[in-house]
Amino acid sequence: xxxxxxxxxxxxxxxxxxxxxxxxxxxxxxxxxxxxxxxxxxxxxxxxxxxxxxxxxxxxxxxxxxxxxxxxxxxxxxxxxxxxxxxxxxxxxxxxxxxxxxxxxxxxxxxxxxxxxxxxxxxxxxxxxxxxxxxxxxxxxxxxxxxxxxxxxxxxxxxxxxxxxxxxxxxxxxxxxxxxxxxxxxxxxxxxxxxxxxxxxxxxxxxxxxxxxxxxxxxxxxxxxxxxxxxxxxxxxxxxxxxxxxxxxxxxxxxxxxxxxxxxxxxxxxxxxxxxxxxxxxxxxxxxxxxxxxxxxxxxxxxxxxxxxxxxxxxxxxxxxxxxxxxxxxxxxxxxxxxxxxxxxxxxxxxxxxxxxxxxxxxxxxxxxxxxxxxxxxxxxxxxxxxxxxxxxx
Numbered sequence: 001x002x003x004x005x006x007x008x009x010x011x012x013x014x015x016x017x018x019x020x021x022x023x024x025x026x027x028x029x030x031x032x033x034x035x036x037x038x039x040x041x042x043x044x045x046x047x048x049x050x051x052x053x054x055x056x057x058x059x060x061x062x063x064x065x066x067x068x069x070x071x072x073x074x075x076x077x078x079x080x081x082x083x084x085x086x087x088x089x090x091x092x093x094x095x096x097x098x099x100x101x102x103x104x105x106x107x108x109x110x111x112x113x114x115x116x117x118x119x120x121x122x123x124x125x126x127x128x129x130x131x132x133x134x135x136x137x138x139x140x141x142x143x144x145x146x147x148x149x150x151x152x153x154x155x156x157x158x159x160x161x162x163x164x165x166x167x168x169x170x171x172x173x174x175x176x177x178x179x180x181x182x183x184x185x186x187x188x189x190x191x192x193x194x195x196x197x198x199x200x201x202x203x204x205x206x207x208x209x210x211x212x213x214x215x216x217x218x219x220x221x222x223x224x225x226x227x228x229x230x231x232x233x234x235x236x237x238x239x240x241x242x243x244x245x246x247x248x249x250x251x252x253x254x255x256x257x258x259x260x261x262x263x264x265x266x267x268x269x270x271x272x273x274x275x276x277x278x279x280x281x282x283x284x285x286x287x288x289x290x291x292x293x294x295x296x297x298x299x300x301x302x303x304x305x306x307x308x309x310x311x312x313x314x315x316x317x318x319x320x321x322x323x324x325x326x327x328x329x330x331x332x333x334x335x336x337x338x339x340x341x342x343x344x345x346x347x348x349x350x351x352x353x354x355x356x357x358x359x360x361x362x363x364x365x366x367x368x369x370x371x372x373x374x375x376x377x378x379x380x381x382x383x384x385x386x387x388x389x390x391x392x393x394x
Contacts, residue, residue, distance in 0.1 A: 022046070026055040048133060048390060053173075059113065059132070059388030061338035062086075063358065063371065065093070066382045068105040073376045081105040083131060084376075091372040100127055100136055107382070108159050111225040112168025113389030114175055123158040126177065128195075128394045131386075137394040142200050145181030145189050161186070163206065165223035165230035167251055172196075173391035176251060178230060180206050182218050192251075195394075204254050209245060213238040213264060218245070222381075226275040228252065233273045240266060246273070276337035277363050285322075285332040285344075318342075318361065325368055330357050338385035340364045343371075345380045356380065 016024075025036065025047070037047040046052070065084040072079055081102055084093040098104075098117070104127045109116040117127040124141040146158055155161070161183040168175040180190035188205040209218055213236050223232045230249040235242050245260035270286040322332050322344050330346035337343065346357040358371040 019051075022049055022051040023055075026052045028056075048393075053390045053393070056390065058170075061341040061385055061387050063336065063338075063341075063343045063360070063383060063385045065374075065376075066107045066384060067095075068382070069102055086371045088372065093372060093374065093376075096131070098129070099134060100129070100138075106159060107222075107384060108164045109166040109177070109223055110384055110386050111166040112170060112173075112175065112392055113387055114166060114168055114392050114394065115384075115386065116164065116166050116177060118159070118164075120156070120158060121154060123155070123162065126164075126179075128175070128177070130390070130392055130394050132388040132390055133394075135394050139177070139193055141179060141191060143187075143189065143191075145179055145187055145191070147183055147186035159222075160219045161217070163190075163220055163223060163230075163232050163247065163249075165225060165232070165249065167225045167228055167230060168389075168392050169228075170389075170391070173389075173393055175392050175394075178203070178249060178251070182206055182209075182220060182234065184217050190249075195392075204256060206247070207256050207258055209234075209236075209258065210260060213241065213243060221272065224273060224275045224280065226280050227278065231273060231275070231280050233271070242266075244271060270333065272334060274335050274337045274342070276335075276342045277340050281335070281337070283335050285334070321361070321368065322359075325359050326357065334380045334383075336383050336385050338387055341385065343383070343385055345383060358383070 028036070037044045062085060067079065067082045067084060069081040070078055079095070081098045081104075082095045083098065084095050087094050100117070101119075103119045103121060104117040104125075106118050106120065107115060108118050108126070113130060113132060115129045115131060117129060118125060123146065124144050126139050126141075127136050128139065129136040145162055146155065149155070161181070163178070163180040163182060165178045166175060167178075174194070174196045176195070177193040178190065179192075181187050188208075190203045190205055191200045192203050193200050218234045218236050220232050220234045223230055225231075228251055230251065232247045233244065234247060235244045237243075241264035243261050243264045245258060248257040249255075250257070271282070271284040274281050274283060322335075325344075326332070326346050328349070330348050332344050333347045335342055335344045340363045342361045342363070344359050344361070346359070348355050356374055358374070360369045360371060361367075362369070
């Protein structure tokens with residue numbers, strides 16, 4: 001019998017009908033598509049055809065570190081704003097520069113394969129960026145949600161007194177960006193940008209927050225999307241006390257929900273929220289005893305039963321797994337999640353050791369995987385996770 005040549009005739013691809021070629025390419029894993037795209041501009045445009053975009057496999061969750069610009073390590077060279085991704089093969093982190101203005105160096109929201117950036121100097125302008133296609137769009141708020149400042153003055157951190165949230169339809173790639181004001185001296189307006197309309201619309205204003213502290217200024221952390229709805233952890237602090245609240249915006253029905261502590265609790269607290277496997281998790285790794293069987297977090301007891309209807313509290317089995325993983329050399333401090341993957345950042349317990357470690361927990365496989373070591377000193381709040389996708393066409 002004549003032996004067949006194992007090599008595929010390269011001219012065969014030229015003879016395939018475009019529709020059949022796209023069907024074949026749509027079955028390739030995302031990493032193979034990226035290698036294919038890098039060959040030439042013609043192949044890159046082919047990868048972004050509607051058939052491949054909408055029929056291709058979804059990307060697996062990825063953790064990344066957003067470097068806002070400047071030296072990455074003490075005494076190092078100044079680098080432009082970049083994204084750093086873990087490379088498990090080389091046990092290192094790969095850096096990719098951002099293709100737009102260095103001023104847009106604040107990561108303010110993410111969902112469905114898209115990242116949103118803005119600037120302290122111009123917080124009314126937003127960049128919608130797809131790291132996979134490397135395409136981006138700039139959009140401008142029709143009116144500011146911040147109080148007016150004297151000429152030349154800027155907010156030190158404008159996004160701490162704004163709510164910014166992004167939601168992406170996984171089937172259509174249509175995205176919506178919500179921006180709302182919560183500053184006590186500013187408008188309570190809320191606006192939402194719909195990519196299918198390419199326009200802003202006004203929506204229900206943020207409801208007033210009950211407060212029992214003196215300054216009355218609520219501070220927002222980066223929002224999350226879960227189940228197509230948007231969530232924020234906000235807090236008000238004064239002296240050595242803090243009141244925490246959770247805000248939820250139902251995107252389809254244009255309705256807000258608020259769950260707030262009735263009484264302040266003592267500082268400090270490392271309470272934060274993350275979206276994991278279809279649930280919003282309440283987390284505080286500062287004290288193992290904070291995870292209580294009945295309530296979930298001891299300093300949230302005053303939230304009452306409504307929190308169970310709005311938010312899912314993490315199970316104690318995973319809590320023990322996370323605390324025991326570092327074998328006493330590091331302590332968990334913050335968690336970030338995307339899909340089935342929960343990433344937990346650990347701080348070193350050794351004096352003057354500023355290093356961090358990150359472990360990935362996959363709820364489907366129940367496996368812990370340590371990420372490559374960080375030879376830089378990251379700000380844990382600059383870590384984020386997303387699922388790469390070509391579907392959102394910005």
